[in-house]
């Protein structure tokens with residue numbers, strides 16, 4: 552695992568990308584980055600503010616630029632959590648498909664709903680009915696996560712540490728099959 556390349560986590564809001572990414576980085580003794588946090592640091596503002604002032608389009612522009620910069624800059628392997636909408640742009644999916652290790656953290660809509668209801672920093676879930684929004688996004692995005700992923704890990708009803716261990720196992724299997 553020491554030689555494993557950068558691990559990129561994709562999946563819907565509430566899949567646990569941020570949580571599991573942090574755990575994996577600790578287990579592997581690697582740097583952890585979350586594209587959402589990098590966007591916020593570069594903007595000097597949080598995501599709700601960016602959505603409010605620049606719209607989703609402005610956020611997506613920043614997201615693509617951040618992904619590009621991070622993948623170009625990345626020399627030593629790190630763990631990178633992305634935002635749930637990273638797969639919406641063709642150019643982002645192209646970048647991700649060129650990466651050796653993209654993990655799709657799968658979560659059912661029911662589970663996404665439970666996990667995202669604890670906080671209110673996700674602008675897309677602030678308008679309308681969150682269940683309808685998550686269902687609509689899942690229909691569009693699930694095939695796109697599958698398109699870019701090398702590994703898929705189910706997260707429903709699993710403790711974060713169990714998910715992190717499952718990711719490690721799945722990565723080992725994937726790398727062994729590739730070797």
Ligand SMILES: Nc1ncnc2c1ncn2[C@@H]1O[C@H](COP(=O)(O)OP(=O)(O)O)[C@@H](O)[C@H]1O
Nearest residue numbers: 563564565566567568569570666709710711714
């Ligand atoms: N496997 C899990 N089991 C229980 N709660 C989880 C799990 N993964 C994440 N969470 C919780 O769900 C919420 C959303 O997780 P987060 O890591 O922010 O997801 P994402 O970055 O994919 O949107 C957080 O409160 C987190 O503690």
Ligand SMILES: O=C(O)C1=C[C@@H](OP(=O)(O)O)[C@@H](O)[C@H](O)C1
Nearest residue numbers: 563564565587634635636673674
């Ligand atoms: O699904 C999306 O379009 C988004 C997901 C969020 O990240 P998380 O998936 O980490 O919640 C964040 O990037 C933004 O609110 C938009």
Ligand SMILES: [Mg+2]
Nearest residue numbers: 568569587633
């Ligand atoms: Mg996150």
